[in-house]
Amino acid sequence: MAVVAHKIQLQHLAWRAGFGEPLPVISSWEDKKRKEIVNKVLIGHAKSSLTSVDVVSAGDLPDYQKRRNMTAEERKNLREVNTQGIKDLNLNWINSMIKSDHPLREKMSLFWHGHFACRTQNVLFNQQLLAEIRNNALGNFGDLLSAVSKTPAMLQFLNNQQNRKQHPNENFAREVMELFTMGRGNYSEQDVKEAARAFTGWGFNEEGIFTFRKKQHDDGIKNILGKQGSFNGDDVLRILLDQKQTARFITTKIYKYFVDETPDEGRISELADKFYHSGYHIQSLMREIFMSDWFYDSRIVGNRIKSPIELLVGIRRTIPMTFEKEEVMLLFQRVLGQLLFYPPNVAGWPGGRNWIDSSSLMFRLRVPQVILYSQAFNIIPKELTPEMGEGNNYKMTLQINDFLKRQFAKKVNAQINWDPYIQGYSGVTRENLANEIAGVLLQQTNNISQQLLEKYADASSRENYIKTVTIDVMSTPEYQLC
Template identity: 45%
Template sequence: MATQQQKNQHLLWRTGFGPAAGQLARLGSSTPDALYREIRSQSAAEPAYIDVMDDYLRMVYIDMKAPGQPKFVLDAAAKKKMLLSNKAGIQKINLNWIAEMVNSPAQLREKMALFWHGHFATRVYNVYFQQLLLHSTRKHALGSFRTLLHEVSKSAAMLNFLNAQSNRKASPNENFAREVMELFTLGRGNYTERDIKEAARAFTGWGANFKGEFQMRPQYHDDGPKTVFGKTANYTGEQVLDLLLEQKATARYITGKIYRYLVSETPDTTRINALADRFYANDYHIGKLLDDIFTADWFYADKYIGARIKSPIDLIAGMQRILPMTFQDRGILLDLQRILGQILFSPPNVAGWPGGRTWIDSASLMARMRLPRMITERDVLDLKPKGDDDLGGGVAGATIFAKGKVRALDKDKSQIAVAIDWKDFQKHFEKVPRTELVPALAGALLQTPMQVPPSLLDSYTDASSRESFIRTTAIQLMCLPEYQLC
């Protein structure tokens, strides 16, 4: 039977990125219901817009293209400067969002924004379009899926990624219509090829201007009758999106994905259908669906605690929450994402990251288990990155952009220089008897029982002082396979 502390840590991992060091003291006494109410309240406010555009990019993307400005033509030198500025911007928005995941009290919002980031996966190397899309997913992460679907579908990032800009009545492009049905709403098996072809006609003429604003171009729109799901009308793209939401299959599909993300990779059809019925009845209100999940007694059952493999982002953010860290070179966090197989703003394809057991293979597991010691011992980052399964994408191969240049991870060795603030973590264990420290530390760091005897850690810990023992034991526990689960 799970303890109160385990249930609360379970809640913190599923509604966010794990407990912060300063939260540990209250996890043994607070009830999950009270903690969840606090979590919901802290995520209620609209997020601040993350703007990483430098002055040069702002000039190129916006100012020089404004009405009344002379036509702006980039020469070779200007194009190179723009590309470098854009790469630096993509890195910066990645790192700034990671910082939000680590430090923001709005943990539930950022956790669900990460879910939608993978659900509405785009890989567009225009930082301006990416930050607009990120704001939409963060702003509506807990609100209306209806609103979120409409906003994302009209975002410049999505329109460009799925070639919607070239969808015209003379030659309809089916990319967006196919993906919005297969991946964003209904799921496979709940539509026909004719539905896709007819829906593609409804989306003709959709586009975005240089400011990332949606534009309907009437001259390219097919305004003839279309038959979608057996209904015929002169549908617009917006009306097709609403038709998709009328289908209960959409509620089941979205609920199933959220269940696998927040509860278990093993679906429970009966439970998912019950949740989906309420989701549909509540007009796709995401927050109410999450309330149904996180306030349910079954959510805290032992079989769900420690049953999910942490995504690379969960792992990276969670380590920084429990042990506050300051990286001398924040670019190391980009390297780690590449090595572990999840780079924000660079999904492998339009389906996003598959998750689950795909996060772990022999190479990535060893990298994950080495990571805590590499960080604390100022080790050299000499691990090989995982491959990229989208060969048509822009980041295939063993390179990642860091600090404004290409860093070849299979050639360069970067030292990890990190300062860790142990104060709050150590304070939590200051009154724990020495003989009970290992189980107490394991209880705070692991969501499943240790599979090795505590005595096995003795050879790897420093018992010269209580402080050293707590620190070295914590690191060794974080190097265990059990730490990969949440």
């Protein structure tokens, strides 16, 4: 096992546990022990608190009783409120990722956002689901699973509102087993049928609050994964958490997301065993990963393709900026293939090499120039597909597509605050600037030529030199990796 240099290790941790950190932060870590740095990463800033990203309250939207009697015009207005609300929620969360002093919490939330993939046209439901994910992102997986499973967003999306005694709907029970806990192939069809009976009666009321409808619940005896009883939904979740396969399934997904796309079965078995016996404590699992020597192996460092959100948030955490219209971030997400709150299917974004195709790669390489030189878009975003639902969901998808098409040719007007970034290199000599910039922004610098960077840099001033070298480094294929 080849462990990389200490500074590269720190950058590796900063990217895997967040969205990268600027030179002053990395430098402040250099004289500290790994345990101290990892602890800081896990708990965030001493005064760190979870900032709300909410955009609406329950009173902002009509209740369900009224919705049933809406006119066509009222329904259209409601769709527009929801569409705008979800765009605002997206931008608020992105802003929180950029400014957070606890980036691991937002990074974990981004992971769980894909794990608990859900599409709903209701902005309040999206907001509630995101709040549960962010509140429990580093806590106990059992608490997170229970909280998410009881959100109106998930109950609606997976049809459990229609799951009633004598007429069970299996969709929710199946996805809880297949996608949220054990993974496909680790349960029988009979287990799904019996679990669906246990989840009967789980729903939500007109205010969008979870409710147990006792009269619609099947309180008969069920047989689930070898256990027998008059189980309800909470009992099913406990039975699933009792299965060591659940710990292994979750650990494998976390390993592939935070460590390596290619699972190491031995490491995963060890991590999953500790995760299970910790009572599914997520922060403890992440500590095990970040404290392990193998996490800093040269074969793991810089081998992961950044997701579109990681790429965009990373650029904006590195160099402070604002946009004339923040909505441009929605366009970047759509073009790059990861629009928050619009996962492609129930399994979420596949990630890895799936982020890259011929058109998205070329645009990825241009993103820093488009932003930092305020260029115009010249690529039409792919359309969202309305496959995850019909009706209002379909109509709202069309609204999003129309909005993005109207935006795509517009110039990106970004106000860049270069001063903090440039100040971060104040102690670096002129001849070492290019190497230092590349060394901070990249985990792999083998293919980066200082001579080439010098050739295309604006050397008219130290400030312009730092700016142009930074943009050039960010425009390399290596910057797509972390």
